[in-house]
Amino acid sequence: MILLSDEEIRVGGKPLDDYLVSVAILFNQGKDRVILKGRGNNISKAVALYNALKNRMGEALELVDVRIGSEDLRGKIVSYIEIEVRRAY
Numbered sequence: 001m002i003l004l005s006d007e008e009i010r011v012g013g014k015p016l017d018d019y020l021v022s023v024a025i026l027f028n029q030g031k032d033r034v035i036l037k038g039r040g041n042n043i044s045k046a047v048a049l050y051n052a053l054k055n056r057m058g059e060a061l062e063l064v065d066v067r068i069g070s071e072d073l074r075g076k077i078v079s080y081i082e083i084e085v086r087r088a089y
Contacts, residue, residue, distance in 0.1 A: 001050075002053075002067060003066040005069070006031065007026065007033055007034050007035055008034070008035040008037055008079075009033055009034060009035070009036055009080065009081075010037050010038075011024065011036060011037065011038040011042045011045050011049055012040075012042055013042075015047055016045065016048060016049060016052060018051050019036075020049070020052055020053065020062055022054055023036075023049075023053060023085075025077075027087050029056055032086055032087055033064065033085070033086045033087075034084070034085055035082050035085075036049055036050060036082070036083040036084075036085065037057065037078065037081070037082045037083075038076070038081050039073070039078050039079070039080040040078050040079065040080075043080070043081045045056070046081055046084060047081070048062075049084070050083050050085065053085065054067075055080045057087075059088065059089065060087060060089075061085055061086075061087065062085065062086045062087075062088040063083070063084075064084040064085060064086045065082075065083075065084040066081065066082070066083050066084070067081070067082040067084075068081050068082075
């Protein structure tokens with residue numbers, strides 16, 4: 001699990017189940033919002049993670065915001081997606 005901040009998870013090369021557990025841990029620690037961030041080839045994996053969370057949590061998960069853009073990463077322009085979700089009570 002790569003945490004960019006207290007609430008942000010960077011989706012990378014690990015199996016999807018690892019990220020599902022990471023999100024569950026953050027929610028169990030009392031975090032209400034989590035940001036899933038995927039860059040480059042991992043954008044689709046971040047979307048797959050959101051879909052898997054939605055399938056498992058159903059109405060208990062709410063989509064807050066989706067941000068897309070690009071950033072300079074070591075001299076290369078890399079696209080990213082940030083998916084912000086909230087646990088609904």
